Amino acid sequence: MLEIDHFTYGWLTPALAYLMSFTGSLLALRCMIRARTRPGRGGWTVAAAIALGGTGIWVMHFIAMLGFSVQDTIIRYNVPVTLLSALIAMVVVWLGLFIVVRRPGDPAALPIGGGITGLGVAAMHYAGMYGMETDAVVRYDPLLVSLSVLIAVVAATAALWFALHVRGIFVTVGAxxxxxxxxxxxxxxxxxxxxxxxxxxxxxxxxxxxHQLLTPLIVGVSMVTMVLLLQVGITDVDEPDLTRVDGQHASRYWPSRD
Incomplete structure (x- = not known):
């Protein structure tokens, strides 16, 4: 067996990867507050999918991969497959958000959306790994692969729940x-x-x-995220009273679909 190092540059790459995942998640949650409380929520849902799928998941993955090395081997990346993995991440996050936002009262919406998004995130991860070319033979432990997929589904379901319920900057940061x-x-x-x-x-x-492929892609997606972050901001938005809407009691406010 060849020695695999996930931390070639020490804790630099995992720390940066976590920072990008946190930033993408924070921005996505702020976008979803607007999707819940303002007209034109479709655009905010797309922005949330770009933030979470693009930066929070895909950029996080490949920043972590910059610190990945295998003893005495050459590692290259297939460009089309790598780009496809980014598209997968954003599409599955959008699909999960779309399901839960459009069906807020349906108890099946959250597990369905979480399952689809989680399996999609796992597909993004392994598509990215499939796009990694090396002169070694690569194998995967089925038990750990199954565990990673389970974590992805649980994490995606939790993320969608947060997207539906989180309010307030401090709670959003914690989520x-x-x-x-x-x-x-x-x-x-x-x-x-x-x-x-x-x-x-x-x-x-x-x-x-x-560095030839991932660095410009990571920088590009991160810049888009920073622009969205500046547009959205991290301050609280004006949200309606979620216990009364138009003089009637309501447990949650959802704008008209029109």
Whole structure:
């Protein structure tokens, strides 16, 4: 077995990865407050999906991968597959949010949305790993893979619940911190499932180096996130009284779909 190092640069990459996951989660939750309380919530839901799927999950994953190395091997990245993994992350998060926002009173909406989003996040992770080209033979421990998928589903369900219920900046920050831990936990559980060994049939490794492909992509998505963060801000928005709407009692306020 070849030695795998997930922390080539020490705690720098996991710390930065967590920071991006926390930032993406925080921005997504702030966007969802607006999606719950303002007209035009479809745009805010898309913004939340970009923030959480793009920065909170995909950027987190590949910042962590910058610290990944395998002893005596070459690692390259397949560009189309890597880009596809980013698209998967954002689409599945949007789909989960769309389901729970459009069906707020349906008790099945949260587990369905969480299941779809969690499986999609796991698919993003392993699609990204599939896009990693190396001259070693890579295998995965089925038990740890299953555990990583379970963590992804639970984390996605919790994230959607937070998106539906969180209000107030301090609670939002706490929820984003928990979401960041869950996303990072899923990533490293999936990575620890991996093992590598040399093969007698060495094949030519093609693709882009990590810094050539990932750095501009990470910077690009992160800049989009920063622009959204400046637009949304982290201050409380004006939210209606959730116990009374138009003189009638209500447990939760949802704007008209029109």
């Amino acid at each position: 984003a911190a928990i979401m960041g831990i869950a996303v990072c936990g899923m990533h490293y559980t999936g990575m620890f499932a991996m093992s590598a060994q040399m093969t007698d049939h060495v094949h030519r490794v093609v693709g882009a180096q990590a």
